[in-house]
Amino acid sequence: MAGPIDFYFEFASPYGYLASTQIDRIAERFGREVRWHPVMLGAAFKQTGMRPLAQIPLKGPYMMHDLPRFARLLGVPLEAPPVLPDNSLHASRAMVWIDETMGPDAAKRLARAILHAHWAAGREIGRPELVADIAAGQGIDREELIAAVAEPAIKERLKERTQASIERGVFGSPFVIVDDEPFWGADRLPQVVTWLERGGW
Amino acid sequence: MAGPIDFYFEFASPYGYLASTQIDRIAERFGREVRWHPVMLGAAFKQTGMRPLAQIPLKGPYMMHDLPRFARLLGVPLEAPPVLPDNSLHASRAMVWIDETMGPDAAKRLARAILHAHWAAGREIGRPELVADIAAGQGIDREELIAAVAEPAIKERLKERTQASIERGVFGSPFVIVDDEPFWGADRLPQVVTWLERGGW
Numbered sequence: 299m300a301g302p303i304d305f306y307f308e309f310a311s312p313y314g315y316l317a318s319t320q321i322d323r324i325a326e327r328f329g330r331e332v333r334w335h336p337v338m339l340g341a342a343f344k345q346t347g348m349r350p351l352a353q354i355p356l357k358g359p360y361m362m363h364d365l366p367r368f369a370r371l372l373g374v375p376l377e378a379p380p381v382l383p384d385n386s387l388h389a390s391r392a393m394v395w396i397d398e399t400m401g402p403d404a405a406k407r408l409a410r411a412i413l414h415a416h417w418a419a420g421r422e423i424g425r426p427e428l429v430a431d432i433a434a435g436q437g438i439d440r441e442e443l444i445a446a447v448a449e450p451a452i453k454e455r456l457k458e459r460t461q462a463s464i465e466r467g468v469f470g471s472p473f474v475i476v477d478d479e480p481f482w483g484a485d486r487l488p489q490v491v492t493w494l495e496r497g498g499w
Numbered sequence: 500m501a502g503p504i505d506f507y508f509e510f511a512s513p514y515g516y517l518a519s520t521q522i523d524r525i526a527e528r529f530g531r532e533v534r535w536h537p538v539m540l541g542a543a544f545k546q547t548g549m550r551p552l553a554q555i556p557l558k559g560p561y562m563m564h565d566l567p568r569f570a571r572l573l574g575v576p577l578e579a580p581p582v583l584p585d586n587s588l589h590a591s592r593a594m595v596w597i598d599e600t601m602g603p604d605a606a607k608r609l610a611r612a613i614l615h616a617h618w619a620a621g622r623e624i625g626r627p628e629l630v631a632d633i634a635a636g637q638g639i640d641r642e643e644l645i646a647a648v649a650e651p652a653i654k655e656r657l658k659e660r661t662q663a664s665i666e667r668g669v670f671g672s673p674f675v676i677v678d679d680e681p682f683w684g685a686d687r688l689p690q691v692v693t694w695l696e697r698g699g700w
Binding site for chain 2: 342345346347348349354355356357359360363364367368370371464467468469470479480482483485486488489492499
């Protein structure tokens with residue numbers, strides 16, 4: 299079996315959410331695993347000068363039109379949260395914590411639950427309590443999560459993982475790396491499929 | 500027959516070139532015309548804070564890897580010019596001049612010739628003489644072109660047309676508007692095809 303696909307996403311990125319609903323299904327068709335990596339895009343933005351799309355003239359309005367259109371095409375629910383972008387720090391730390399204590403499958407389930415709550419149900423994720431409410435639905439203890447996302451070791455791990463993603467060239471969300479080939483953007487998933495079908499081109 | 504497709508592109512944009520090799524073939528399949536509009540992206544960049552990709556850390560290196568890969572996928576030639584981005588002002592003015600004196604078909608042929616020279620043969624376009632050399636291959640008089648791109652009326656028309664594109668929401672290259680639906684990016688052409696196939700979704 300060929301190597302795993304790396305899927306980098308930012309919880310505050312709606313295109314990351316859209317891609318998250320597709321990537322495992324795509325990978326399964328080709329017998330590949332997907333490793334999910336939460337990233338804090340702000341760190342990459344410092345290098346690229348990029349800003350959250352919603353705040354940008356012309357691009358922001360385009361995104362607000364494009365997102366529901368893209369979601370309809372994929373057939374996935376979309377209900378944007380009230381404030382864009384929300385603070386994704388606690389969600390990302392929670393995922394790192396679960397990854398390191400319960401493993402990647404549990405972390406992926408938590409990430410899916412958070413992305414769905416945030417982008418398909420419009421729920422906010424900007425405070426530890428809000429992330430804990432969502433995680434509770436996955437059988438994760440609220441108080442343990444709230445303590446974990448304040449732990450220096452977890453904060454440091456997320457920083458390290460974000461830095462490692464930047465060193466691999468990740469600057470946006472979603473960002474897929476398959477066979478060392480980088481693909482940026484939900485709109486590149488068709489190219490990822492073609493890459494997997496042909497084993498490159 | 501359904502209305503025409505508007506194709507906005509910047510001569511200095513490699514993704515605009517890639518899309519330019521596809522858009523008319525796509526439109527033909529659905530019996531649509533394509534209107535080509537050169538835009539000076541710098542004007543929109545002032546509003547969005549975007550910069551030419553080649554100059555941006557992380558994004559620039561991604562683009563330099565992605566471009567040849569994308570061109571191979573499309574089966575089109577790509578040889579980037581020595582300096583990115585080149586100055587597209589004279590090419591854009593020349594296209595506007597031909598559009599207004601010889602009509603849109605001649606303007607489209609000239610645009611294709613310039614894009615091909617710049618992106619498939621690596622030729623520079625930053626001075627009127629260089630654009631005139633390319634246009635000469637289309638039977639366009641060199642001296643007339645060099646005079647035309649210095650005319651205040653032509654300069655003004657390009658400004659007006661760029662401003663009109665911004666008012667329609669155009670902020671990047673390529674940018675396709677079909678049935679009033681905006682699609683940004685060469686990687687959105689598959690969605691344009693789907694839109695045309697289904698008559699929307």
